[in-house]
Amino acid sequence: MKTYLTLFIVACQSVVALAQDHENKTPYLTKSLTNDAINSVVVSTSAGGISVSGQAGQSPRVEVYIRGNNGRELSKEEIQKRLAEDYDMNISVTGHELSAIVKNKHNFSNWTRSMSISFKIYVPQGVTTSLKTSGGGIELDNLKGNETFSTSGGGLRIDKLNGVIHGRTSGGGIDVSNSNEDIDLSTSGGGITAKNCTGKIKLMTSGGGIELANLKGNILAHTSGGGVEGSNIEGELSTNTSGGGIDLKGMNCSLEASTSAGNLVAQMTKVGKYLRLSASSGNIEIELPQKQGLDLDIRGESINPSKISGFSGEWSKNHINGSVNGGGIPVSAHASGGDINMRFN
Known part of the structure; x- marks a missing residue:
């Protein structure tokens, strides 16, 4: 099974918003993983945190949180515009592996346009992870597998x-x-x-x-x-x-x-x-x-x-x-x- 979610302006229309807030904030988008039987998670983001949880009772899913630099709130329209112009972001499931990758299209000459893109992921307990971010913290709980993760900013x-x-x-x-x-x-x-x-x-x-x-x-x-x-x-x-x-x-x-x-x-x-x-x-x-x-x-x-x-x-x-x-x-x-x-x- 292979599914893709490439996040540009048009693709954002296919994402279902999550009703529940995370840290008093509503996710910019969510993707259900209920039918994907995830056993591996790969995440890379340059300016945001990563959380992976295998806690029982949670519906398998990916939540994406996006904010402006210094935690500034942005409208959904502004986020969509900056994603299209400045970022490549792809969430995909291939062979039971979840991949969530964020890349900057260019080095920001105007740092005020940068965004923090964070992921909160709920998966089954028996999951292997490979996580990397240079701009936020990493949290993991209730997992049974090989977990590799690094950050230089949290x-x-x-x-x-x-x-x-x-x-x-x-x-x-x-x-x-x-x-x-x-x-x-x-x-x-x-x-x-x-x-x-x-x-x-x-x-x-x-x-x-x-x-x-x-x-x-x-x-x-x-x-x-x-x-x-x-x-x-x-x-x-x-x-x-x-x-x-x-x-x-x-x-x-x-x-x-x-x-x-x-x-x-x-x-x-x-x-x-x-x-x-x-x-x-x-x-x-x-x-x-x-x-x-x-x-x-x-x-x-x-x-x-x-x-x-x-x-x-x-x-x-x-x-x-x-x-x-x-x-x-x-x-x-x-x-x-x-x-x-x-x-x-």
Whole structure:
């Protein structure tokens, strides 16, 4: 099955307007996907946002929202005129793949004529996506498939995805929640929040902090532009920052954490295969499980307390090398420019 919707002045007459508003705005047009059994979505737009949802109870469809630059409202006649003169926009379904492509016919010498063209798409859950925009945010929810998306002009918001998730933005923050399997997200222009996710998780930012909560799996989280906060993490976590401190609570995992710009706090309910902590210009505070067998390598300007019950090995003012509870799991903490405070829970 192959259907086309090429959006010029004449083609606009065949589009049915959607009665329901999106964000208090009525779509410029809508296209029903009820009979197309969509399993793949490809979207490209240069100045607008993209939303793809597999939420149950929604009629499969594409909604298109068009506004003038700086959010200025335009009449339908003015939109039709600018589409015909300045844009090629095509929405088509071929072999169960939805394609929504916007192209500028020329570079705008008069930027006041530019428009924001956004898409909100409702599809079945088992959909693969390839999404790209340079002028808005991207939102995805309730999907099960391989999702690839990028924007240089907005944030990423991801909820209830299950599959291979690969997203990039250089112009906004990232919020990911309730998602699983293989998550790879990065931004150079904002912070990252990740909550209630499992699997292989990679989070990278050079422009903000990172907040992690209720994660389980193999997790890599890096920032050079802010601090890191984490709670209730299981599995394996590697995190580092050169732009802030690190505060980790309720850790039940293997952990490697380092900072060159602040203090480091690690509260371990259980140490996994290893614990490696490093701070170049701040203090380290460690809370360790009392009954685990640990091999300690602790170095700092000073170490508190001055002794630990059941310890065997060498202990000095700024170096501990020995074991507790018979040893076993390697624990290292190095504070080259600060103190180390250690306690057992």
